[in-house]
Amino acid sequence: MWNVDEILDKLKTRGYKLTGQRKAIVERLCGRKDHPTAEQLYKELKKDYPTISFATIYSTVQLLEEMGYLQILTIDEKKTHFDPTWAAHAHFFCQKCGRLEDIEMEQEEVDKLKNLSEYRTQSLQVYLYGLCPECNNR
Amino acid sequence: MWNVDEILDKLKTRGYKLTGQRKAIVERLCGRKDHPTAEQLYKELKKDYPTISFATIYSTVQLLEEMGYLQILTIDEKKTHFDPTWAAHAHFFCQKCGRLEDIEMEQEEVDKLKNLSEYRTQSLQVYLYGLCPECNNR
DNA sequence: GTACCTGCAAACAATTTGCACTAAG
DNA sequence: CTTAGTGCAAATTGTTTGCAGGTAC
Numbered sequence: 001m002w003n004v005d006e007i008l009d010k011l012k013t014r015g016y017k018l019t020g021q022r023k024a025i026v027e028r029l030c031g032r033k034d035h036p037t038a039e040q041l042y043k044e045l046k047k048d049y050p051t052i053s054f055a056t057i058y059s060t061v062q063l064l065e066e067m068g069y070l071q072i073l074t075i076d077e078k079k080t081h082f083d084p085t086w087a088a089h090a091h092f093f094c095q096k097c098g099r100l101e102d103i104e105m106e107q108e109e110v111d112k113l114k115n116l117s118e119y120r121t122q123s124l125q126v127y128l129y130g131l132c133p134e135c136n137n138r
Numbered sequence: 139m140w141n142v143d144e145i146l147d148k149l150k151t152r153g154y155k156l157t158g159q160r161k162a163i164v165e166r167l168c169g170r171k172d173h174p175t176a177e178q179l180y181k182e183l184k185k186d187y188p189t190i191s192f193a194t195i196y197s198t199v200q201l202l203e204e205m206g207y208l209q210i211l212t213i214d215e216k217k218t219h220f221d222p223t224w225a226a227h228a229h230f231f232c233q234k235c236g237r238l239e240d241i242e243m244e245q246e247e248v249d250k251l252k253n254l255s256e257y258r259t260q261s262l263q264v265y266l267y268g269l270c271p272e273c274n275n276r
Numbered sequence: 277g278t279a280c281c282t283g284c285a286a287a288c289a290a291t292t293t294g295c296a297c298t299a300a301g
Numbered sequence: 302c303t304t305a306g307t308g309c310a311a312a313t314t315g316t317t318t319g320c321a322g323g324t325a326c
Contacts, residue, residue: 072215074212074213074214074215075212076212077210090254090255092255092257092259095260101255103254104254105254109251112247113228116241116242116243116264116266117230117239117241117266117268119230119232119266119268119269119271119274120268120269121230121266121267121268122233122267122268122269123266123267124264124266124267125263125264125265125267126251126254126262126263126264127262127263127264127265128251128252128254128255128257128259128261128262129259129260129261129262129263130255130257130258130260131257131258131260132257133257136258
């Protein structure tokens with residue numbers, strides 16, 4: 001699990017400016033277990049930064065992805081979700097309600113999948129689709 | 139591998155009309171190894187159906203997905219790709235040129251992944267991201 | 277002081293939708 | 302004949318972009 005200071009340090013090291021917005025975004029993402037969308041982040045951050053914009057959110061999130069601190073999930077066809085968890089894992093997406101859950105996966109399994117291609121794999125996603133128990137029972 | 143007639147039969151059985159457009163779309167998808175986008179399909183189909191529309195393509199493709207004959211891939215953040223191959227396999231996406239390739243995967247492996255969740259998994263995608271050899275060498 | 281960053285609004289692009297017309301059965 | 306399907310154009314929506322002003326360093 002990465003921590004806020006580590007990321008801010010690395011940002012600085014790479015020559016990026018430590019703006020209040022970037023700090024706020026990193027802090028808000030760090031350690032959380034859900035997978036917020038840009039919209040969700042925007043609403044949450046508005047409390048601290050009433051003027052924050054999608055432009056800033058998207059650009060910061062892309063920065064964090066390039067640095068390997070988060071993954072941008074395309075499991076939901078409608079919008080991207082951000083996943084700040086570093087540990088190797090798969091995702092389950094409920095096709096009815098949109099619920100998005102982490103699923104544990106062994107590192108060994110992940111490595112095996114990454115090596116499926118003869119090309120060098122930089123990142124990997126395993127997406128499972130179905131109905132969550134609640135949606136299945138009605 | 140499914141064939142054109144099987145699909146058309148099943149469409150009829152389910153009460154859908156066998157329009158020329160649907161036949162053309164099914165024929166064009168059946169057996170192909172690449173992963174066309176809506177745009178690509180549209181261009182190709184225009185030769186036979188100069189008036190064909192995106193509305194028809196999207197609706198037919200959704201129908202085929204519901205019937206389990208193709209998968210709609212979200213590996214490319216920008217647009218969806220259609221995959222008419224039924225056999226279990228993963229996908230590799232080149233982050234630079236957008237090349238999208240099939241990767242073989244054993245059925246055993248697929249089943250294992252599908253069972254990672256306690257919920258019933260209806261479908262599964264394994265996406266590998268990286269650079270293809272060509273993009274890697276320049 | 278000077279890049280770089282931010283916020284705003286406009287632009288973009290893939291997909292969806294409403295509706296009048298057409299054609300399958 | 303009836304109803305589902307089609308094509309068109311407009312609408313929608315998540316994301317990106319251009320640019321003027323602001324801020325980190």
